[in-house]
Amino acid sequence: MWKPDRQSKQPLYEQIADHLERRISYGEFPPGSLLPSERKLAEQLGVNRSTVVQSFAELRSMGIIESRTGSGTRVSKYKWGITPKHTPNWSRYAEGGSFLPNQPFMRRIRKALTEHPSLIDFASGELSKDLSPIDEITTLLNEPQSISYLGYDNPQGYTPLRQALVSYLRDYRGIQTTESSILITSGSQQSLYLITQCLLSPGDAVAIEDPSYCYSLPMFQSAGLRLFRLPVDQDGARPEDIRTLYKKHRIKMVFINPNFQNPTGTVLKAEQRIQLLNIASELGLPIVEDDPFSLTAYKETPPSPLKSIDSTGSILHIGSFSKIAASGLRIGWMVAPHTIVERLADARQQMDFGLSVIPQQVAAQFLKSPYVEPHLDRLRMNLLFRRDLLIEALEKELPGLVCYTIPQGGLHMWCKLVPKVHDGKLLEEAIKNGVVFVPGSVYGSDSGFVRFTFARPQVEEISSGVSKFAKALQNLTNNRRE
Incomplete structure (x- = not known):
């Protein structure tokens, strides 16, 4: 993801304005499309909100964007006063078709991992780099x-x-x-x-x-x-x-x-x-x-x-x-x-x-x-080690708060949470605390189940990842009591 260059002599707000103008000219944000909010864009780019406010003001002065109270900031349909040409309604096309988008939770997880690569990833159902041949x-x-x-x-x-x-x-x-x-x-x-x-x-x-x-x-x-x-x-x-x-x-x-x-x-x-x-x-x-x-x-x-x-x-x-x-x-x-x-x-x-x-x-x-047999032997040994690390962390960080059956193979641990929690709220709280997982409702179960993939995070991340999840769960249950 693009970030402004803090070493450049060009002010940050001008860099952001130039970057947005290029994306608009390339058609990534067609006329009439909604831009990210000032707060959201500031989080994504790692700058103060006031910097984004300046960037938006610059683009508004050029007639490229327009803002309305309660409606957000949109790309102008009447840029520089030129008579508008008919542009396809890409939003309508994106919402059409017979092939449905991914579930909202899966899209949220993917977006979180893209925006915050440092998240400890218990969600992606794949092997980590060191487990592949x-x-x-x-x-x-x-x-x-x-x-x-x-x-x-x-x-x-x-x-x-x-x-x-x-x-x-x-x-x-x-x-x-x-x-x-x-x-x-x-x-x-x-x-x-x-x-x-x-x-x-x-x-x-x-x-x-x-x-x-x-x-x-x-x-x-x-x-x-x-x-x-x-x-x-x-x-x-x-x-x-x-x-x-x-x-x-x-x-x-x-x-x-x-x-x-x-x-x-x-x-x-x-x-x-x-x-x-x-x-x-x-x-x-x-x-x-x-x-x-x-x-x-x-x-x-x-x-x-x-x-x-x-x-x-x-x-x-x-x-x-x-x-x-x-x-x-x-x-x-x-x-x-x-x-x-x-x-x-x-x-x-x-x-x-x-x-x-x-x-x-x-x-x-x-x-x-x-190479096949040695690789499979090494893979099994390492998966068993990671599974046991996950169990140890669950027992330490979530005693009496989670139920599970110990798997004898595979990459995942399926857990039922004892406290009653809302899947979406728990996922958002976990992301805030630096960890991501897959809520059980993605797989058709009731709320209150989670799937941890222990093959994806690094060995040293497993314990800290469970600790971050436990903190998220604790924050959520404490807030509910209050």
Whole structure:
């Protein structure tokens, strides 16, 4: 984010006025659009409000902006007295379209992290820099002919990567498949998007877990789907609930995250997996299995995916490198019947002519290298260490104020707060205190739940982050008593 140069001889208010004028001339603030308030802009730029007042006065004197009491400051439609030309109403366009914006809480979290990079980040569901195999990938990139092709590639994905995934899925996940049944995507989210857009129609009923990561994705509502809840307890979702939903609502698809579920961290019990597959086969229901966390199992053998015991072809299996290697590679995959892979590959090709071949080549090299197993061992050890640090901090800073089940894998801790608090007020208070998290209502739960991602902050930030959260909670509960 741009900041005025305090070493420059040009006064700060003039720098700010020039910067705003450029943004207006570039069309970032079209005629008639509302500018940030003086107070908000002063906070963003790290200056006194009086400096922004001077900048606005400068722009007003030039006829570039106009202010009205109670209506804020807007870009003038009649700049310098020139007869206005018709400008598209970009605000109306931004509010239109069928694809819905992210949830308000998610937009608020993203904005806070952009404006305040020093925030301790318990919200972003990804690995920190030191947990990714950066040195290994750098070594692979420095090998001769590490990049061999830079043109458009097969719409299903780079063939050597799909071939490498056949071996990887067999050896690490017990899934038997062929390269023709694998579609490379930019991650689990794109896989879900393609499924909702291409295999379902507006008005279709689907079942998703409650709470569930899927609730945080407006793409389901954008597709016009009707969402029905599958409650998740300590043993995962209850398969019989699927039969009930099918009878009542004729659901057409089930979305499930059986291993270290996001956000609760639960693992679907073995007998419930068999029951789930039997019910799906009986009803002819496809199940979308999102499986990003299995290989993070800290101590025990990673739980097998549903796809590994799927004898009727009911499962669309989704995987990703984001939670076990590097989110920046933007590599995910889907294992599905070839007809489905062809349909989704065709749709994806219409969107972007296929993924960049460079990260696909890097991912293929990594999977075929000797680095995979050592990296996974190191990742599990470090995640376990961070989980234990988080538990220690929660017990120290929030004794008797938070309930949780200790996860045995994954990146997250799902917590229920004992004090009754408002999600939005707690998030704002936490941001003021220097920490950010994801409120539980983002995932469809009631107010009073939080998800802490312990894989994103640095080790030394975990304890202080919980301390800042505890202070925010204390401030909120104290104010409520007063």
